[in-house]
Amino acid sequence: MKRTFLVLAAIVPVVLLRAHLGIADVPATCDAPHALDKYKLLRRLSLDLRQRIPSVEEYAALDGVDTVPDATVQGYLASDEFRRTMRRHHENQLWPNVSNVRLGDVNTNLTLRGGTALSLAGRENLYRSVRDSNCDDTEQKDFDPAFPGELRPVNVRAAGGERHEGYRMVSPYWAPTTSVKVCAYDAQETLSVTKAGKRVACNTPEGRTDKACGCGPNLQFCYGGNAIATIESALREQLGRAADRVATGKAPYTDLILAQDAEQNGPVGFWRKNLAPQGSTGVTFNAPLPGEPLPERDFADDAWKPLKRSTLHAGVLTMPAYLLRFQTDRGRANHFRIAFMGQYFVPAAKLEPQAGCSNDSPDLTKRCNCQYCHQTLEPLAAHFAGFSEAGSAAMNDTATFPLRRPECVGSNSAYCTRFYVTRDDAPRPGFLLSYQFAGEHPEYVENIQQGPRKLAEAIVADGTFARAVVKAAFLRLMKRELRVEGEHAEDLPLLDQLATDFAAQSYDYPRLITRIVSLPEYRRVR
Amino acid sequence: MKAQWFLALVPAAAIAAFACSGNGDDSLVQGSGNAPPVDHPPIQVQGTSASPRRLSTDQLRASLPIAFGNDATGAPITWKNGANPALSNPGIARSLGEPDYIDTTDEALDPSVLYAKFMDDAARNICGQGLDADATRTDPAQRALLRHVDLADTVESNPAGVDANLRYLKLRFHAVKVAEGDTATVAPLRELFSTVSKASTETDPKAKAREGWNAVCVALVTAPEFNLY
Known part of the structure; x- marks a missing residue:
């Protein structure tokens, strides 16, 4: 052999x-x-x-x-294999893997922590008045009858000011046919509590600091098992399905960056309603807008259903998978520029500071050398500033995010340092970070308020989008760039023609693909 | 071991050379990685054609079962790493250029030596599976690889059948339609089949022929014409 x-x-x-x-x-x-x-x-x-x-x-x-035969090509374009092919093409452009993103923290992630029952590391002091504590390995039998259905433990073992409850067996939402051991405080099923005369939900930052709040029915306010991986995979799929719709011709290709509607399945809907409102400042901030429709969805329900989003939304640009993959406004704008404008920042071969620039300006449009790129990037980034950096939450709720918070000046609170200008010697102290330079750049205000939609509409209107889409499709199919710059710009008329036709044909993507694979250049070798 | 590595590099060089022969530029600059040999005559290339590219991991995943059909149990044949599909292994997929969009964001599609090495592994694995599956089928029309020969046929016993099968395999794997009277195009593969069959230490005629067909199959799967398009 x-x-x-x-x-x-x-x-x-x-x-x-x-x-x-x-x-x-x-x-x-x-x-x-x-x-x-x-x-x-x-x-x-x-x-x-x-x-x-x-x-x-x-x-x-x-x-x-x-x-x-042409019918063969059309058959290919109508196949599910074409959808999958184009899914890869769009994932190559949008990189929607968010599996390394932190959705939960010690206040929401249920772990074993050396015991036999799941519990929350961040709430042990709240529940048991001692750190590094756990519940006892005995079943908790007694609950406060004053709060029926909420299963608040009473008659727990108490010693030296500490309290140690037992465990409960709970069917978790991520595996409803099984049951897991959970410390009884952490497993409390309270939905809301009254704090400072106001009723607050237990799955909010205010609610979860109340010791009567636990993980809720079926642990719906906490992460455990494979829940995070399932949600992050569903967020990627959500973006992919948006790409599928336009790539297969079910919607104009402009919907990729303009559509207000989207789809969501059980894990995404469940996350948005029950888990995302936790809104921790220590991890990604994904709280939904107050009043935003949050339809009830079963975590185990794989069906994708239409989701109506607010007018602020713009296709994939405001989906969690995009916002969490590119976590800064600048990162989002830069990737937008690459994927949908076909433009890249390339440092000048020789850096020459512009007249009047400053070496230490906090405004990067004025800082020497930085300004080469940032004069373009900063106004673009302002379009994404209406969404939380390191998160996907819209920030146009003025109750949660007023334009100015004087109390944040000099503050080191997590909320202030994350969202507001806290240094008193910085430009516009106390303002939302996104507005820090809007005094000198008034155009930022409109960009922030109108969001990515304004940017998307502009590049559709001026033809930049159509040209970028054509370039990307051409590159994929021809395995070479269109030559549209420099001495050998012989493909420029072809780009113009393809982009003009693409726009004139209602941004019909399969039709664009048909055009490219019908070119003699495509059907030629060498 | 050294010899095996050298031999693994040869198809890589072939793939790379094939890939570079039409890179879409107006002129090829000598001295670059894409340059032809120094004694190559001047090349006048219209630079507007599509450039060649190697198969992606997605394309391999979907294409290998088309090329090899199903095994005896009806499951699609694909490259196996132990009991599992090799291309489902994230490490192998990433090595073959599939991005994970966190650590790697570009889909690498260069015809690299690493790619050629993996395809060599794949060919040796999957060709055996395909021939094993064919051996269980008495009706040649149901076979994926040996559709025009009996399992023990040799060049001497059935030259027309061997040539017909080679023509069939050239179409199946390379999209090359060889005319019925064209014996020259399949001559190298016929020579390979014959040489390996005869060199086999097996005593069973079917097993000897199987080794010959295995060599042909490996040649087809590792060829530039399978891996580039």
Whole structure:
């Protein structure tokens, strides 16, 4: 067997070279560019549009025809394989993997922590008046009858000011057919409590500091098991489905950056309603807007249903997967510029400070050298400032995020340092961070208030978007860039024509793909 | 071991050379990584054609079962790493250029030596599976690889059948339609089949032929024409 392997290993490469490169058998000349024959063309089309080679039967169907029929191409474009192919194309552009994002923290993540029952590390002091504590390994039987259904533990073991409750068996939302041991304080099913005369939900920052608040029914206010991975995977899928809709022609391609509606499945809906409102400042901030519709969804429900979003939203740009993948306003704007404008920041070969620039200006549009890119980037980034950095929460609720909070000046609270200008010697102390430089750049205000939608509408209107989409599709299918710059800009008329037609045909993406794979350049070799 | 590494590099060089032969530039600059040999005659290339690219991990995942069909149990044949599909292994997928969008964000599609090494591994694994599956099927029309020969056929016993099968495999794997009377195009593969079959230490004629077909299959799967388009 070993001998056969060595014979095989020795012969195969030689045959390979002779058979496929013709090194020994043909003169050292290259073929002139020529059209692919129909079988090779079918293979190229199938790989580009379906991600797979054709079957031998599909090759055989070409025997009686001159070329690959248009109906075959249209069949490929209508297939689910095309959707999957384009999913990859759009993921390559948008990088929607958020599996490394922290959704929960010690106040919301249920862990074993050395005990036999799940509990919350961040609330042990609140519940038991002692740190590094856990519940006892006995079942908690007694609950306060004054609060029926809330299962608040009473008659717990108390010693030296500490309290140690037992555990309860609970069916968690992430595995409802099973039951897990949870410390009884952490498993309390209270939905809301009264604080300072106001009724507050237990899954809010105010509510969760009350010791009567636990993880709620079925632990719905806490993360555990595979819940975070399931949610993050669903957020990626949510963005992918938005790309699917436009890529398959179910909606104009502009919907990718303009659509107000979206889809959500059980895990996304459940997260938004029950878990995202926790709104911790220590991790990603994803609290929904007050009054935002939050339909009841079962975590185990995989069905995707339409979701109406507010007018602030703009396609994938305001989806959690985009906002959490690119966590700063600048990062979001820069990636927007790359993916949807086809433009990249390239440092100048030689940096020459502009007249009047400053080496220490906190405003990067004025700082020497930084200003090369930031004069463009800062106004773009302002469009994303209506959404929390390191989060996906809209910040246009003036009750939670007033434009100015004087009490934040000099404050080191997590809330202030995260969202407000706290230094008294900084520009506009006490203002929301996103408005820090809006005094000198009044255009930022409109950008912030109108959000990514304004930016998206502008690049659609001036043709930048159509050209960027054409360039990206061309690159994928032709495996080379369009030549539209410099001395050899021979593809410029083609770009203009494809982009103009794309816009004129209601941004019909499959039609654009058809145009590109019909080009003689696509159907040619060398 | 050194010899095996060298041999693994040869198809890589072939793939790289094939990939670079039409890079879409107006002129090829000597001295760059894409340059032809120094004694290559001047090349006049219209630079507007599509450039070649190697198969992506997605394309391999979807294409290998099309090329090889199903095994005896009806499951699609694909490259296995132990009992599991190799291309489902995140480490292998990433090595083949699949981005995870956290650590890697570009889908690497260069015809690298690493890619050629993996395809060599894949070919040796998957060709055996395909031939094993074919061996269980008495009706040649149901076979993926040996559709025009009997399992023990040799070049001497059935030259027309061997050539027909090679033509069929060239179409199946490379989208090359070889005319019925064209014996030259399949001659290198016929030679490979014959040489390896005869060199086999097996005594069963079916097993000898199987080794010959395995060599042909590995040649087809590691060829630039399978891996580039």
